[in-house]
Amino acid sequence: MKVQFNLSEKSAPERFLGARLRAAALRDELEPLLAENAEIVLDFGGVEATQSFIDELLGVLVLERGPEVIERLVFHFCSGDMKAVINFVLSDRIEQYKQRIPAH
Amino acid sequence: MQMDKGLPAGGARRNSTESLVEVHRVSDHRDVEASAARLARAVIGSITDVRLDDTPDEMSGKSQVDRIEHPLRCVFNELIENALTHGRARGFGRASAWIAAQYYPRSGKVRLAVVDDGCGYLESLRGHPALHVSNHAAAIATALEPKVSRNRDVGFGRDLLNQGVGLTVTREIALQAEGTIALVSGNAWLADSTGKHRENKVIPPWQGVAAYLEMKRERLQGMDLVTIMQKLPGYAPVKGIRFE
Numbered sequence: 451m452k453v454q455f456n457l458s459e460k461s462a463p464e465r466f467l468g469a470r471l472r473a474a475a476l477r478d479e480l481e482p483l484l485a486e487n488a489e490i491v492l493d494f495g496g497v498e499a500t501q502s503f504i505d506e507l508l509g510v511l512v513l514e515r516g517p518e519v520i521e522r523l524v525f526h527f528c529s530g531d532m533k534a535v536i537n538f539v540l541s542d543r544i545e546q547y548k549q550r551i552p553a554h
Numbered sequence: 555m556q557m558d559k560g561l562p563a564g565g566a567r568r569n570s571t572e573s574l575v576e577v578h579r580v581s582d583h584r585d586v587e588a589s590a591a592r593l594a595r596a597v598i599g600s601i602t603d604v605r606l607d608d609t610p611d612e613m614s615g616k617s618q619v620d621r622i623e624h625p626l627r628c629v630f631n632e633l634i635e636n637a638l639t640h641g642r643a644r645g646f647g648r649a650s651a652w653i654a655a656q657y658y659p660r661s662g663k664v665r666l667a668v669v670d671d672g673c674g675y676l677e678s679l680r681g682h683p684a685l686h687v688s689n690h691a692a693a694i695a696t697a698l699e700p701k702v703s704r705n706r707d708v709g710f711g712r713d714l715l716n717q718g719v720g721l722t723v724t725r726e727i728a729l730q731a732e733g734t735i736a737l738v739s740g741n742a743w744l745a746d747s748t749g750k751h752r753e754n755k756v757i758p759p760w761q762g763v764a765a766y767l768e769m770k771r772e773r774l775q776g777m778d779l780v781t782i783m784q785k786l787p788g789y790a791p792v793k794g795i796r797f798e
Contacts, residue, residue, distance in 0.1 A: 465611050466624075468631035469587040470715075496615075498624045501783070505717045513715075517794075524796045529615065531624070534783035540795065542717065542788035547705055 452489040452524075455480060458497045467499035480507070485491060495527035501535050508536070509543040516545045532540030580634055581650040590630035593655050596624050597664055600657045601771065621775040625727050626664070628779075630655075632720035633668035633765050639716065640674020640703060641762060644680075649673070649762065662771050663733070669764040675739040678703070690740030691754050698725055698746075699735075700787055719786055724767070726782045731769035738764040 460476060461467045467476075483490055499507075511519050520540060528536065580589045598604060598619055608617040616624075626694065628653045637651035649672035657664050672678075675693035684702045685693060696702055704718035728735040729748045736745035741759040746752050750762075781790060 464588075464591040466587065466591050466627050468590055468627060469635060470581065471583045485637055498620075498627075500628050500721055501717065501723060502632065506715060509717065510715055520792065521794050524798055526798055527568060528797055531779040531783075534780040537792055537795065538783045538786055538789045539717065540792045541737075541790040542786075544792065545788055545790075 451487045453483050454491045454493055455483060457499075458493060458494045460496045461497050461499075465497050467497060467503045470502050470506040472516060473503045474510075477507050480511075484511075484519070484522065489524060490522060491524045491526055491553060493526045494529070494532050496525045497532075498529065499532065499535065500541060504535050504539045505543070511540045512540060512543040513547055513550075516547060520544075572588045572776040575654045575656045577652055577654045579652050580638070580652050581648075582665075583635075583638055586631060586638065587632045589653065590627050590634060593630050593653060594626035597655050597657050597666075598623055599658075602659070614785035618775060621777070622771065625731070625774055625777045625779065626655075626666075628769060629724050629727055630666070630668070632724050636720055637668060637670035637672060637763065640678045641674075644673040644677045646671075646673040646677075646762075652732040657771065663768055664764070664771055664774065665768045667764065669762065671762040674760075674762055675737075690742035691744060691756075694737045694739050694742055694744045695752075696719055698744075699740075722786065723782060724765075726785070727777060727779075728767045728769055730777060730782065731773040733767060733773075738766075747793060 456509060457467065458465065467473065480490065508523070566708045578589060578593070580586065599606065602620070604618055606619055606621065608619050610620065614656070634651050634653060637649070641649045641651070649670050651668055651670045653666070653668050655664065655666035674690070675697045676690050679693050679696055680688070680704070682696070682702065685696045698721055700722040701718040703716060709766065725735045725746060729746065732748045734745055734747040736743065738757065738760050739762070741756050743755045744752065744758045
């Protein structure tokens with residue numbers, strides 16, 4: 451099953467997601483959805499977020515669950531800036547995850 | 555800051571918009587995002603030739619306001635969050651951040667400052683393998699390096715982390731906006747400006763960190779955050795990522 455996680459609703463009225471504290475609270479909403487659904491659609495329509503926010507929301511998921519979690523996420527309506535931020539955070543945390551887990 | 559000496563004869567108040575600036579204190583992590591957004595909007599509101607109800611262009615989906623506002627909000631957010639995270643380590647749990655920003659129409663520059671009374675860079679990085687010399691100037695230079703503070707000073711929430719690139723990105727935004735970033739911590743002052751060598755000087759000591767940025771408004775609205783992110787160490791295309 452696929453479910454929508456609408457970040458533009460959650461960022462109203464400023465359409466800006468910046469703080470790690472807010473990201474951690476949203477991750478607490480996201481994790482039960484990951485447990486119950488095969489895929490989550492993250493809707494970034496009209497939203498800008500900082501690298502810190504994306505790291506706390508998604509980087510932590512990679513560190514806790516491994517890079518496989520990315521295959522269960524679909525990113526909708528990301529601006530060019532958002533795509534670059536998401537790419538940086540995920541690639542950096544994947545690298546860190548791999549360094550922690552010894553190769554078999 | 556300057557105090558207004560009252561109304562002159564005839565009752566006309568002097569225009570002091572370039573010499574007076576409002577200062578806000580932030581002491582709660584829950585206020586970081588709203589404070590960053592409010593301050594960025596206040597700066598944009600003072601730019602008289604930018605319409606707040608400007609419509610987004612079809613290509614980028616962004617208005618002129620969006621293009622100036624986003625880098626400003628990022629910078630404020632990172633600097634305030636740094637002050638309330640790293641600044642509150644090492645026994646400085648009650649530290650606050652004071653923030654101010656102003657647009658100067660004659661020069662076309664945005665100037666902003668975030669000052670905290672926390673532990674300062676040297677204390678924050680004490681014992682860190684990347685800090686080769688134990689003095690304030692070296693600590694500021696080390697703090698500007700990407701990933702040095704990664705996952706340092708965490709633990710005030712369930713597992714809030716830190717990637718250690720916020721200050722690096724802030725510096726890159728200032729330099730791309732043909733500006734300056736100056737940092738004060740302890741008895742050291744360090745500044746990086748577009749096209750100039752790094753400047754250092756010894757100053758009267760300040761307990762905590764003060765960050766000052768000056769940026770050209772014209773350059774802010776053409777900010778290329780994609781290139782800034784792509785230049786960070788660790789950036790690579792992620793296999794399997796789906797942007798739709």
